[in-house]
Amino acid sequence: MTWPRVSIAMVALAAITLVAPSRSEADPSRGPQWHVGYLRIGAAHAVNEGDGVVVAVPDSGVDPHPDLRNNVLAGVDVIPGGVGDGRRDEDGHGTGMAGLIAAHGHGDREGAIGVAPRAKILPIYASPPHQDGDSEALAEAVEYAVSRHVDVISISAAGGAGTRLQQAVKEAIQADIVVVAGAGNTTRSSLVGYPASEPGVIAVGGVDSHGNHAAISVTGPQIDVVAPAVEIYSTGINGGYRVGTGTSDATAIVAGAAALIRSKFPNLPAQEVAHRLTATAIDKGPPGRDDEYGYGVIDLVAALTADIPPLGFETPSITAPPATAAEEENDGNSTARGLVTLGVLLAAGGGYLVWRRRRRGDDPPPRISR
Template sequence: MLTAPTISRPPAETEALSPRANIYDIRGRQWHLDYLSVRQVHKLSQGEGVMVAVVDTGVHPHPDLRGNLVAGTSVLHGDRSNGQQDRDGHGTGMAGLISSHGRPAGKGALGIAPKAKILPVRFKLDGPLGTATDLSQAIEYAISRKAQIISISSAGAANLALQRAIQSAARADVVVVAAAGNIPADRHVGFPAAYPNVIAIGGIDRGGKHTRISVSGPEVDLVAPAVEIYSTNFDGGYRAGTGTSGAAAIVAGAAALIRAKYPYLPADEVAHRLTATAIDKGPPGRDDQYGYGVIDLVAALTADVPPRGFGSVPATPGGGGPTTAEAGGPRTGENRAATVRGLVTLGVLLAAGGAWALVLRRRRRSADPPPRISR
């Protein structure tokens, strides 16, 4: 029987913490809120009625998100917690980016979808430690609890159980968002981000440019802010980090906004709306650094987006910003060999079965070497 090896903590570059913020200045440090026009976005949707599963190290009931936290679980042997414990901080940070509601008078952290519910699913106790098998069980649990979105800020090698769990999520009409990976530990987009039916997320810096820590590859779908991203911490305070973890959580929050405003929109059309309204960067059309572009929350909520299959028809802004990203067809390509490997957190704080085929075309190459595990 194969077992998953223990993986060391990510490199210092992904873990460097910015100076600690407090309840009074944290909102001003969350630069990604202004970058993504979140104040305007919250007049359109705040994620009400949507549940997002945060599959991570657990989520501490931080005062800034306690009102949105529901009882979850831990899939770890011997851990009977309800998911609302976190001794690392990573899971709490990801949850905060998605749905922190802050406190009165503009104090505290604010999430992308501050009225969305968070379902904490603990599949590792510490940021660097986890297995693909545990992650697959965590995904299956989230599906059983009717989560509409699953946010995964971890990556590693391909795994058959993990692939099957992703297929189950697709059949259940669940939007799965996953971090692509961090350089230098990762050289390829990791799994589950590299699987079909997963929205793979890279990162940009404060200037909107591809950040050097974010991996590139044909599986990258979208990019979002990933540098010095402030959020909630497991001790009730705040911290910041750099990596594609935070970018993935931000996009998961964006998916919650869409599912709240368009409750009958299926998962593939949620993904399509995100990519079709993204702001194109780099070479025209999709590229391996930016995918289909930078998420545009206002456009994703307001643009007149033609259904999938009308790839030659651009999205028409309906009060949002420019929407020049290409709308593509289904992912293609074969899955790499499945082996049991570890999953590692991507930054701090930061299908067979044919359910729905994601809207994004993949330039996947069967001769690609397997991705390296983040270390």
């Protein structure tokens, strides 16, 4: 069983070094970082830039890129082959994800910009370069992130639900950490992978530059929100840049959004962070939640500024159908939406999780894909 990372950049584009855009080119949607203008990241930064938040990135490590200078903490290697602290990347995938979260450019108007440029990255080397990883290494990475009391864990990978990994993810959720994970790519599976399918994890799908469902992104009842996932420009290895396509990139962008919210509202529980993301998402597809877009495309500015009533726990039965957009506008509670966002879709997703768990005890750990 494979567990690949959920970006195809490693296949075709990870080694490409591109000319860095100027900040003036990156901010509008016409620049290489089209998602920056599309998501109004500049306007979001006028409200908050992610100060005081730590985002764990279990991946291929993070290269000490100029656009991430002073933003990358000493982390850890959970598999052999690194330098011991997660701050080396021979693949480019982890560095790209870190840049989408927290890049701040270099010089006055040079380089890439992330969603939360003042957030800190905790790099965890958990996936070998240009290869699939396994669930045991990812589980150890999540356990380490929990021990470091991070605010957000960004998992740009999808695959099978090994027992240790399930336990680690559940412990992260219980520790009030926002866990964000990619739904997976259609090149590997048609099902939402693990840990995106875990209740309580924010499951992320993708859209293209027109805001339409990205063909690379899997669909399913577990999808919570979507974000840009096609030709996403970010930091790469050796001081260069990379372009990636897949739900990996969308996941890192949503993790950056979670970092902004945790910075702006430091006392907000992880459940409320997820609720704020879905309650302010821009609805796409059929009214209300659907399997392609979840609750819609993340809206950074609204997530930071909207008056969102807290998630209630006196909600009706979880089997009730999700409210339509019109109903939610007239209902200040939004509790049904928030609970579905938190992954309480046992009827829809339970069969998949059970299927994933039906492995012999002596089987090797499931692989992970990026």
